[in-house]
Amino acid sequence: MPYIPHTPNEVEEMLRVIGAESIDDLFDEIPQELRIDLEKSTGLNAIPLGKSEMAVQRQLSEKAMLDGTPLCFAGGGAYEHHIPAALWEVATRGEFYSAYTPYQAEASQGTLQVIYEFQSMIANLTAMDVSNASLYDGASGLAEAVLMAVRANRKAKSKRILMPESVSPVYRQVVETIVKNQGITLELIAIDQTTGTINQEHAQQQLHNDETFAALVIPQPNYFGSLEEVHQLTDWAHKQGGLVIAQVNPTALALLEAPGNWGENGADIAVGEAQPLGIPLSSGGPYIGFIACKQKLVRQLPGRIVGRTVDLDDKPGFTLTLQAREQHIRRSKATSNICTNQGLMATAVTLYLSFLGTDGLQKVAASCVANTQKLITLLEKSPEIKFPFGKTVFHEFVVQLDVSVDSVLERLAEEDIVGGINLSAQQVAGQSVDANKNQLLICVTETKTEEELRFFSETLIAICSEISSLSNSEGELS
Amino acid sequence: MSKRIIEQNAETLIFELSDQNRRSSSLAPDIDVNDACNNLPEHLQRKKKLQLPQVGELQVVRHYTRLSQKNFSIDTHFYPLGSCTMKYNPRVCNTLAQLPGFTARHPMAHSSMSQGVMSCLFDLQTLLMEATGMKQVSLTPMAGAQGEFAGIAMIRAYHDHNKELQPDKEPERSEIIVPDAAHGTNPATAVMCGYKVKEIPTNDQGDIDIDALEKIIGPQTAGIMLTNPSTLGVFERKIKLIADMIHKAGGLLYYDGANLNAILGKVKPGDMGFDVIHMNLHKTFSTPHGGGGPGSGPIGVSERLQPFVPVPIVGHNEQGYYWITEKELPLSIGRLSAWMGNVGILLRAYIYALLLGRNGMVRVADFATLNANYLLKRLMAANFEMAFPERRASHEFILTLRKEAKEYGTTAMDFAKRLLDYGYHAPTTYFPLLVPECFLIEPTETESRDDLDAFVETLIKIRDEAEQSPNLLKDAPFELPVRRLDDVKAARELDLNFYYSKC
Ligand SMILES: Cc1ncc(COP(=O)(O)O)c(C=O)c1O
Numbered sequence: 001m002p003y004i005p006h007t008p009n010e011v012e013e014m015l016r017v018i019g020a021e022s023i024d025d026l027f028d029e030i031p032q033e034l035r036i037d038l039e040k041s042t043g044l045n046a047i048p049l050g051k052s053e054m055a056v057q058r059q060l061s062e063k064a065m066l067d068g069t070p071l072c073f074a075g076g077g078a079y080e081h082h083i084p085a086a087l088w089e090v091a092t093r094g095e096f097y098s099a100y101t102p103y104q105a106e107a108s109q110g111t112l113q114v115i116y117e118f119q120s121m122i123a124n125l126t127a128m129d130v131s132n133a134s135l136y137d138g139a140s141g142l143a144e145a146v147l148m149a150v151r152a153n154r155k156a157k158s159k160r161i162l163m164p165e166s167v168s169p170v171y172r173q174v175v176e177t178i179v180k181n182q183g184i185t186l187e188l189i190a191i192d193q194t195t196g197t198i199n200q201e202h203a204q205q206q207l208h209n210d211e212t213f214a215a216l217v218i219p220q221p222n223y224f225g226s227l228e229e230v231h232q233l234t235d236w237a238h239k240q241g242g243l244v245i246a247q248v249n250p251t252a253l254a255l256l257e258a259p260g261n262w263g264e265n266g267a268d269i270a271v272g273e274a275q276p277l278g279i280p281l282s283s284g285g286p287y288i289g290f291i292a293c294k295q296k297l298v299r300q301l302p303g304r305i306v307g308r309t310v311d312l313d314d315k316p317g318f319t320l321t322l323q324a325r326e327q328h329i330r331r332s333k334a335t336s337n338i339c340t341n342q343g344l345m346a347t348a349v350t351l352y353l354s355f356l357g358t359d360g361l362q363k364v365a366a367s368c369v370a371n372t373q374k375l376i377t378l379l380e381k382s383p384e385i386k387f388p389f390g391k392t393v394f395h396e397f398v399v400q401l402d403v404s405v406d407s408v409l410e411r412l413a414e415e416d417i418v419g420g421i422n423l424s425a426q427q428v429a430g431q432s433v434d435a436n437k438n439q440l441l442i443c444v445t446e447t448k449t450e451e452e453l454r455f456f457s458e459t460l461i462a463i464c465s466e467i468s469s470l471s472n473s474e475g476e477l478s
Numbered sequence: 479m480s481k482r483i484i485e486q487n488a489e490t491l492i493f494e495l496s497d498q499n500r501r502s503s504s505l506a507p508d509i510d511v512n513d514a515c516n517n518l519p520e521h522l523q524r525k526k527k528l529q530l531p532q533v534g535e536l537q538v539v540r541h542y543t544r545l546s547q548k549n550f551s552i553d554t555h556f557y558p559l560g561s562c563t564m565k566y567n568p569r570v571c572n573t574l575a576q577l578p579g580f581t582a583r584h585p586m587a588h589s590s591m592s593q594g595v596m597s598c599l600f601d602l603q604t605l606l607m608e609a610t611g612m613k614q615v616s617l618t619p620m621a622g623a624q625g626e627f628a629g630i631a632m633i634r635a636y637h638d639h640n641k642e643l644q645p646d647k648e649p650e651r652s653e654i655i656v657p658d659a660a661h662g663t664n665p666a667t668a669v670m671c672g673y674k675v676k677e678i679p680t681n682d683q684g685d686i687d688i689d690a691l692e693k694i695i696g697p698q699t700a701g702i703m704l705t706n707p708s709t710l711g712v713f714e715r716k717i718k719l720i721a722d723m724i725h726k727a728g729g730l731l732y733y734d735g736a737n738l739n740a741i742l743g744k745v746k747p748g749d750m751g752f753d754v755i756h757m758n759l760h761k762t763f764s765t766p767h768g769g770g771g772p773g774s775g776p777i778g779v780s781e782r783l784q785p786f787v788p789v790p791i792v793g794h795n796e797q798g799y800y801w802i803t804e805k806e807l808p809l810s811i812g813r814l815s816a817w818m819g820n821v822g823i824l825l826r827a828y829i830y831a832l833l834l835g836r837n838g839m840v841r842v843a844d845f846a847t848l849n850a851n852y853l854l855k856r857l858m859a860a861n862f863e864m865a866f867p868e869r870r871a872s873h874e875f876i877l878t879l880r881k882e883a884k885e886y887g888t889t890a891m892d893f894a895k896r897l898l899d900y901g902y903h904a905p906t907t908y909f910p911l912l913v914p915e916c917f918l919i920e921p922t923e924t925e926s927r928d929d930l931d932a933f934v935e936t937l938i939k940i941r942d943e944a945e946q947s948p949n950l951l952k953d954a955p956f957e958l959p960v961r962r963l964d965d966v967k968a969a970r971e972l973d974l975n976f977y978y979s980k981c
Binding site for chain 2: 001002003004005006010011013014015017018019020023026027028029030031034035036038043044045046047048049050051053056057059060061062063064065066067068069070072074076077078080082084086088090092093094095096097098099100101102103104105106107108109110111113114115116117119120121123124125127129130131133134136137138139140168170171173174176177178181182183227229230231253254255256257258261273280281282283284285286287288295298304305306307308309310311312313315317318319321322324326327328329330331332333334336337338339340341342343344345346347350351353354355356357358359360361362363364365366367369370373392394409410412413414416418421446
């Protein structure tokens with residue numbers, strides 16, 4: 001029997017010890033009328049019979065082959081980077097892979113030390129004082145940051161959050177879903193249509209009657225790849241009595257100013273998606289949210305936190321700490337309901353940052369910037385391709401096409417290319433502008449060679465003119 | 479590895495192996511960083527250099543391999559952590575989920591390049607619907623607690639919607655009922671959804687106190703959250719009655735699926751009368767717990783909650799598989815993750831489900847229950863006290879060490895720490911809180927009888943030690959990389975970041 005080691009003899013002896021006739025007797029406290037009748041159609045018929053490992057392997061290999069390994073130029077919160085071969089070899093060692101949350105500290109020093117190192121690295125990347133052990137992903141992490149800011153900013157006594165349009169639309173949706181039942185409102189701040197960045201004047205106007213707000217969210221780089229004026233914005237928000245939530249890409253932090261050093265006093269909370277640090281794209285998960293903050297806010301952090309302490313012999317060791325914030329102690333008064341987080345992913349991130357080091361991460365980031373500029377230069381050759389938000393970007397940029405982005409992406413898919421993200425398909429509730437027509441968000445990382453960049457730009461330009469001449473001739477016919 | 483060597487390396491942090499002048503990596507592209515930075519505005523660039531460790535590849539591999547060896551895990555130790563279902567995580571699930579076609583797929587890839595993974599997710603939805611008797615499954619919640627959130631948010635959306643339709647008839651529903659033995663995520667979730675929590679007691683048989691429930695139910699009741707079998711390790715026999723009582727008051731029932739392993743293929747939560755459930759795939763469907771996640775907490779709903787499920791879910795028509803979004807489900811509570819939750823974990827659960835099949839699923843509950851009841855009877859025969867000796871164990875049961883605490887001054891925690899010395903991960907301790915000095919023990923179906931027997935012998939031995947030399951327990955563990963840790967110091971003198979105060 002798969003994964004069950006019992007012999008028939010053992011089962012018999014065990015039943016004798018229990019004093020039961022059959023295994024079925026062990027379920028005699030379940031009311032008979034509730035029991036599944038396997039003979040009936042209401043049984044489990046929709047579930048096939050078990051298969052051998054070999055059969056399942058064949059089935060899954062076929063499915064995986066269907067999706068292939070296309071050339072990918074999509075980002076939008078999920079980024080393709082090179083992953084060191086040793087990383088997942090080490091991370092999936094059974095001792096990491098098949099351990100539970102480190103409740104028994106003495107038997108979990110491996111996991112606990114890894115998380116302490118993870119927290120240290122995230123704090124260093126963001127220039128914050130403390131980090132937690134991880135959250136589910138970047139989007140739900142931003143929701144936790146919003147809840148945290150509302151709790152922490154007691155002075156403001158406000159449940160308003162200023163949420164710029166330059167934050168990923170899916171992130172905004174997720175935040176809305178998670179915080180709306182607590183009376184928190186997200187107020188959309190429009191972007192400047194020439195830069196794709198937060199329009200500070202519009203933010204100012206939102207403050208009619210000098211109302212306060214709990215926090216301003218500042219994405220860096222933002223959803224469109226553009227760079228926000230983080231220093232100015234941070235100082236402005238602080239002057240108005242709001243906290244600043246920095247939503248950042250960790251790869252970019254190798255080169256871009258860290259949230260802790262934004263403006264005069266730095267952002268208060270830094271949050272983001274750490275998937276770029278060693279985690280494959282894998283359809284969007286499992287990824288890993290990170291959250292870090294100033295020391296004075298540490299008791300408002302959600303989720304697990306690992307601390308270094310000593311044992312009975314005064315030897316250093318690690319343990320879960322500040323648990324009085326958490327659901328298993330505080331129950332209905334906990335800072336969050338989170339329990340299981342993304343431990344294995346935190347292990348992967350820690351390994352990634354250790355393998356690459358400062359030098360390696362800077363080079364990855366620099367290569368992203370350089371490759372992105374190369375593709376921009378190649379695409380500039382086509383008069384049909386415009387850059388509505390400019391070219392000062394990290395590793396993503398928006399292009400405006402003359403033709404339907406959907407058709408372009410479909411054609412690119414035929415060439416085995418994931419061409420980017422259609423911004424017009426991402427209209428979500430609350431979007432204030434409708435200017436995203438025919439806009440495509442393109443991402444380039446260090447993984448792309450010169451040939452691939454040339455191939456992509458030529459294919460994209462060719463497909464655009466193909467579609468445009470096609471629709472022109474269709475227009476003439478009708 | 480010998481204990482001595484592990485000890486030698488106890489304090490070494492990766493940062494202490496670092497030298498900022500070391501350049502050994504073939505892992506990063508060869509590029510002039512300053513050149514590339516010319517494309518970024520000067521004032522937005524990082525001023526203070528990062529301090530990530532600069533360590534050779536072998537030294538990194540060795541450091542983390544050694545750290546891994548300081549962990550207990552399913553692959554290395556019996557891990558009877560109650561309510562956590564620490565069973566074997568078949569390796570093949572990991573191998574196949576890491577096929578390049580799965581790992582390389584961008585979440586926004588065109589659906590024509592996604593039919594493989596989408597078909598797996600669609601099939602998984604179907605399998606889980608059948609196993610639980612629910613009308614629709616949404617796979618997006620990323621852990622049990624997020625599944626709970628989704629569930630209670632749906633209950634709220636349902637009541638709000640009804641109130642909108644019938645503002646005069648529908649009362650203001652503000653309360654979620656939660657048993658005192660419930661997991662901490664239950665009350666925390668209810669509050670995140672804007673509800674007040676009403677606790678109800680459990681009777682001395684481990685069932686819900688029906689009289690107390692009767693008194694607490696009213697027009698203000700939005701719903702109840704139950705785990706069945708409960709966190710006390712017994713099946714709630716009056717579940718149909720409870721469902722009727724709640725439904726009559728207009729409330730809905732939430733099923734916390736943490737203990738689904740006990741009833742897989744035996745009873746369906748849908749048939750018990752639940753309106754919404756979550757499943758912990760990292761428990762029942764054996765996906766890895768990774769030292770604290772990733773989990774995966776899909777939800778299933780009855781017909782009345784179908785319009786409110788979180789998106790996206792996978793649909794199927796003549797053209798193939800497609801995403802069902804808020805366009806088709808305008809009343810959806812929305813999105814909980816940027817894309818589709820923990821897809822890589824969902825794949826592992828799917829692979830596990832295919833390997834088991836319906837015949838294998840029934841066996842999961844059979845043998846999980848057999849192992850638990852066997853262990854319970856053997857421990858009872860050895861004169862350990864059970865919290866509910868009259869009851870059948872589900873897949874887990876509660877042992878109380880209050881007698882030992884009183885007679886020998888050794889607590890459940892002392893027993894737990896001494897178990898570690900003998901190479902056993904401790905059961906869940908001090909949960910649920912209502913049973914004093916308790917162990918919640920869950921052996922799971924994948925453990926052999928020999929291992930269960932050895933565990934019994936070890937507990938007996940430790941009790942002998944408690945009687946003769948209690949300090950062997952109170953000062954335990956002795957054999958692990960560290961001895962008991964100072965939790966008070968950890969919380970008072972916070973040290974959460976190696977660099978803090980160093981830069
Ligand atoms: C009874 C019960 N409910 C809910 C949860 C929460 O699940 P998760 O840790 O996946 O968020 C757990 C797991 O710890 C549990 O045991």
